[in-house]
Amino acid sequence: MLHVYPLQDSGREIFIKLFNDYYAELGCADDAEHLAEEYVLPDLLAGLIKIELIKEDEAVAGFAIYQLDDINNEWNYKEGWGDVREIYISPSFRRKGLGKFLLYTAEMKLRESGAKKAYCLPYEDSVGFFTACGYKKSDDYCEEFDCYVYEKSSLDNCCKRD
Numbered sequence: 001m002l003h004v005y006p007l008q009d010s011g012r013e014i015f016i017k018l019f020n021d022y023y024a025e026l027g028c029a030d031d032a033e034h035l036a037e038e039y040v041l042p043d044l045l046a047g048l049i050k051i052e053l054i055k056e057d058e059a060v061a062g063f064a065i066y067q068l069d070d071i072n073n074e075w076n077y078k079e080g081w082g083d084v085r086e087i088y089i090s091p092s093f094r095r096k097g098l099g100k101f102l103l104y105t106a107e108m109k110l111r112e113s114g115a116k117k118a119y120c121l122p123y124e125d126s127v128g129f130f131t132a133c134g135y136k137k138s139d140d141y142c143e144e145f146d147c148y149v150y151e152k153s154s155l156d157n158c159c160k161r162d
Contacts, residue, residue, distance in 0.1 A: 001056075001057060002054065002055070002056055002098065002101055003054070003055045004052050004053070004054050004055075004101070004102060004105045005052065005053055005055070006050065006051065006052055006053075007044065007051040007052070007053055007063070011053055011060070012041070014053070014060045015036070015051065015053065015063060016032075016033055016036050016037070018060070018062060018063050018088060018090065019032050019033075019035075019036045019040070019063070019088075020032045020033055020036075021088070021090065022063075022086065022088040023035075025088075025091075026123060040065065048067060048073050048074075049065055049066065049067045049085065050065070050066055050067065050106070050109065051063060051064070051065050052064045052066075052102065052105060052106060052109075054089070054098055054101065054102045054105075056093060056096070056098060059093075061089055061090055061093035061098050062087070062088050062089035062090055062093065062098060062099070062102060063086070063087070063088055063102075064084065064086065064087045064088075064102045064103065064105070064106045065084075065085045065086040065087075066082060066083060066084045066085055066106040066109070066110060067082075067083050067085060068080075068081075068082055068083075068110060068113045068114060068115050069081050069082075069083050077119070077121075077142070077149075078117075078119055078149075080114070080115065080116070081115055081116075081117050081118060081119055082106075082107065082110030082111070082113075082115035082117065082118035082119070082155065083118070083119060083120070084103065084106055084107075084118060084119070084120040085120075087099060087102060087103055087106075087126075089102070099129060100132075100133055103133055104133075107152070107155050108155075110155060111155040111156075115155055116154065116155060116156075117151060117152060117153055117154060117155060118135075118151070118152045118155055119135075119138075119149050119150060119151045119152070120135060120149075120150050121142050121145045121147050121149060121150075122135075122147065122150055123147065124147075127150070130150050131150070133152075134152050135150035135151060135152050136150060136151055136152075136153070137149075137150055138150065138151045
């Protein structure tokens with residue numbers, strides 16, 4: 001059975017472990033634990049981002065970090081849009097639909113928060129995943145992350161492809 005739920009204090013350690021695994025898989029040299037403790041979790045507590053964990057049976061399988069872009073948020077790329085900032089599923093849980101389920105849950109919650117559209121800045125290996133979930137490559141290029149912006153033009157039917 002799948003269960004998606006917001007990160008709370010009781011899930012902090014497992015989230016930090018998953019965040020470390022995610023950064024290691026990306027090949028990032030940054031100290032992921034420091035980033036989580038000093039930036040990600042304080043942004044969650046300040047209400048700037050949302051973090052959802054996904055559990056299959058009793059095992060936590062991954063997380064999604066997302067936000068509604070707002071002028072009051074330091075990272076505000078497309079004001080009023082939903083931003084799927086990070087999504088990660090542990091390798092042993094992949095290819096079971098958990099990533100799509102988690103993404104669609106985040107999109108639904110973004111829609112409930114007022115977003116009509118969503119975007120992501122995917123790293124190269126995740127482009128296929130986002131494309132399969134209805135995101136399309138835009139002409140917009142993000143220099144900071146060295147990638148194209150992928151957009152979902154409507155969250156009205158967030159669980160369907162465009």
